[in-house]
Amino acid sequence: NAGVMQNPRHLVRRRGQEARLRCSPMKGHSHVYWYRQLPEEGLKFMVYLQKENIIDESGMPKERFSAEFPKEGPSILRIQQVVRGDSAAYFCASSPVTSGAGDTQYFGPGTRLTVL
């Protein structure tokens, strides 16, 4: 039973380029979350998606960042015109379709983005 998969594990981009980060949730999970971890800091929530819907994007920067979770295929976090401050580790997590408290989130290994 594969866990949450993320690719690429490492991504290097020059300023102004686009970065595309992919996340495949655990089998049977339909909730996906993206978090960003800056060096020496904790994880910060960015966006919460279900299939074909953005549920909560309150943590997402208003410009250059977008996320999707299509009916088929992985969730994509897209960063346009990257800047050096976007350099960070981006983690995806997934949880199953349940209700109530205690919906545990399982994390992928992350994508480390470096902007030159």
Next chain:
Amino acid sequence: TQLLEQSPQFLSIQEGENLTVYCNSSSVFSSLQWYRQEPGEGPVLLVTVVTGGEVKKLKRLTFQFGDARKDSSLHITAAQPGDTGLYLCAGAEAGNMLTFGGGTRLMVKP
């Protein structure tokens, strides 16, 4: 926005010692999760606590959720070098997003 204060930030101890990590908030969480993160990897779930006053044990690790569901602690008994790592607490809110504490970086010296 709910905040989680985690302390201490750094902890360096000798093998065999006991330690406690604290996670505090002024807000109530529906559940609280503890993770451990190794360098270059994603957080790995240790435990989820849901009920106020709940205590869970995982070998030498004891997790407690405060009665009011605002705070939690992680106690490690007889720490070993293999316990070295970054420990993160995360509170779950109604919308399912997690609010993370700043982390406790533990080093256990042999």
